[in-house]
Amino acid sequence: MIVNYRCFNFFFPYLGLLGFRYSRAATVASPCGGHHYVTAPSAKPPQPQAGDVTEKILNQPLEKADFFRVAELFSLKDLFDARVHLGHKKGCRHRLMEPYLYGCRLDHDIINLDQTMEHLQLALNFTAHIAYRGGIILFVSRRRQFGHLVETTAKDCGEYAHTRYWQGGLLTNANIQYGPGVRLPDLIIFLSTLNNVFQQHVGIRDAAKMNIPTVGVVDSNCNPSLVTYPVPGNDDTPAAVELYCRLFKMTINRAKDRRKQMELIHGLSAPTSQIS
Amino acid sequence: MAGSRLERFGTVFTRVRDLIRSGVIKPKEKPLWYDVYKTFPPKRAPLHVKPVTSPSAKKQEIVPEIFYSEDKIRTGFYEQYGRGLRALDLSKSNFVSTCQRFVDKYRELKSHGMLDKSSLFEETGKALLKEGIILRRRGAPPVLAESRDPVLDLKLIDMLAEQQSAGTDTTKTTEDKNS
Numbered sequence: 001m002i003v004n005y006r007c008f009n010f011f012f013p014y015l016g017l018l019g020f021r022y023s024r025a026a027t028v029a030s031p032c033g034g035h036h037y038v039t040a041p042s043a044k045p046p047q048p049q050a051g052d053v054t055e056k057i058l059n060q061p062l063e064k065a066d067f068f069r070v071a072e073l074f075s076l077k078d079l080f081d082a083r084v085h086l087g088h089k090k091g092c093r094h095r096l097m098e099p100y101l102y103g104c105r106l107d108h109d110i111i112n113l114d115q116t117m118e119h120l121q122l123a124l125n126f127t128a129h130i131a132y133r134g135g136i137i138l139f140v141s142r143r144r145q146f147g148h149l150v151e152t153t154a155k156d157c158g159e160y161a162h163t164r165y166w167q168g169g170l171l172t173n174a175n176i177q178y179g180p181g182v183r184l185p186d187l188i189i190f191l192s193t194l195n196n197v198f199q200q201h202v203g204i205r206d207a208a209k210m211n212i213p214t215v216g217v218v219d220s221n222c223n224p225s226l227v228t229y230p231v232p233g234n235d236d237t238p239a240a241v242e243l244y245c246r247l248f249k250m251t252i253n254r255a256k257d258r259r260k261q262m263e264l265i266h267g268l269s270a271p272t273s274q275i276s
Numbered sequence: 277m278a279g280s281r282l283e284r285f286g287t288v289f290t291r292v293r294d295l296i297r298s299g300v301i302k303p304k305e306k307p308l309w310y311d312v313y314k315t316f317p318p319k320r321a322p323l324h325v326k327p328v329t330s331p332s333a334k335k336q337e338i339v340p341e342i343f344y345s346e347d348k349i350r351t352g353f354y355e356q357y358g359r360g361l362r363a364l365d366l367s368k369s370n371f372v373s374t375c376q377r378f379v380d381k382y383r384e385l386k387s388h389g390m391l392d393k394s395s396l397f398e399e400t401g402k403a404l405l406k407e408g409i410i411l412r413r414r415g416a417p418p419v420l421a422e423s424r425d426p427v428l429d430l431k432l433i434d435m436l437a438e439q440q441s442a443g444t445d446t447t448k449t450t451e452d453k454n455s
Binding site: 098118 | 279282288311313315323325339342369
C-alpha cells in the first residue's frame with residue numbers, strides 16, 4: 001500500500017532547525033519579546049538572541065486579526081460562481097448541518113454563504129498561521145475525482161497529501177507503522193469529510209484522538225461536530241473544489257513567504273541582500 | 277509526547293490545555309497550533325455530539341423553504357406552456373430563460389395597470405410572440421411556418437363516405453390512394 005502513495009514521505013523524524021530553535025526559545029528566561037540585546041556579545045553566545053527574535057517572530061502575527069489578509073483572497077461572488085452554496089437533497093441532510101443552511105429550494109439544500117464566508121476566513125487564517133510557524137499540513141480527500149488535484153495542490157505548496165485508502169493505524173499507530181519518533185501533522189485539511197461509502201472519514205476521529213486540529217469542507221450530508229474549523233460548502237462540484245485548493249495553496253504560500261520575509265528583516269538567516 | 281485520546285470528551289484544545297495545566301505536557305512541548313487556536317478560536321467549539329438514537333425525536337423544520345412571489349407566475353407559465361422550447365444554459369450567470377422573460381413581461385404589464393390574471397397571461401403570451409419567442413401550449417401541436425397540405429389529413433373512411441354520397445369524384449380517390 002505504501003508503494004501507491006505519492007513520493008511525499010509525510011512523516012519525518014522530529015529533527016531540523018525549527019525544532020532546535022523552538023526549544024532554545026523556550027529556555028530563554030524573559031518571554032516579553034526580548035528587547036534587551038547584549039551590547040558586548042564576545043562572551044555571550046548569540047543563541048538566546050536568536051531565541052528572543054524567534055519568539056517575537058512567532059508572536060507578532062497573533063496580534064493582528066488578519067495578519068496574512070486572507071479575507072482578500074475570496075469574495076461572496078466567487079463562492080457563488082463556484083457553486084459552493086449548492087447542497088444535497090433534503091433527504092440526505094445531516095441534522096447537525098441545519099444551522100449552516102440558508103434554506104431549501106424545492107428539496108434542494110442551499111448553504112448560507114454569509115456563514116461560509118466567516119468560517120472560511122477563520123479556517124484560512126488558522127492554516128496561514130500554522131504554515132507560518134512551519135507546521136506540517138496534510139491534505140486529505142477520499143474523492144477519486146479530485147485525487148490528482150489535491151496531490152498537485154499539496155506539492156505546489158510544499159506540504160503533504162493523502163488521497164488513498166486510510167489505513168487504520170496511520171495516526172494512532174504511527175510509531176509502529178513508520179518507526180519511532182515520527183512527527184505527526186500539525187493540521188489536517190479535509191477537502192471532503194466523507195469516504196467512498198458516505199460515512200465520516202476515519203481521519204477526523206483519529207485527528208481528534210491525536211489532538212491534531214482539522215479544517216474540513218462539510219457538505220449538507222456531513223457531520224461537522226468533530227471538525228475544529230468546519231467550512232460549510234459544496235464538496236462535489238469541480239469548480240468548488242478547485243476554488244478551495246487554490247485558496248489553501250495561496251494562503252500557505254503567502255504565509256511561508258511572509259515567514260521568510262520576517263526572518264530576513266530580523267536578520268536571522270543569512271541574507272543575500274539586506275532588506276531593511 | 278503525552279496525549280489524550282478521548283475524542284468524545286471536550287475539544288482538542290481543552291484536552292491539551294488541561295494537560296499543560298496539570299504538567300503532563302511541558303510548556304516547551306506545547307503543540308504548534310495551541311497559541312493560534314487560543315488567539316483565533318473557531319465559532320463553535322468542536323465538541324463531539326452524540327447521535328440521536330431514538331426515532332421519536334422531534335422533527336422541527338428549522339430549515340425554511342425558499343419561495344419567491346414570482347413562483348406563482350412561473351407555475352402558471354409551466355402549466356400552460358410546459359417546459360419551454362429553449363433549453364436553460366446554466367453555465368452563463370447572466371442567462372435569461374424563456375420563463376424568466378415571461379415573468380419580467382408579466383410584471384411589466386401588471387405595473388401598467390392590468391389586474392385580471394387570465395388576461396395578463398394572454399397578454400404576456402402575445403407580447404412575447406411579438407418579440408419573436410415561440411411559445412407552445414402544452415399538448416397542442418407546434419406552430420409551424422407553413423401549413424400542412426389538407427389532402428394529407430384526409431382519412432379513408434371519410435373518403436369512402438364522400439364517394440358514396442358524391443358518387444363520381446374519381447380523381448380525388450386516386451390521389452388519396454397514392455398519398
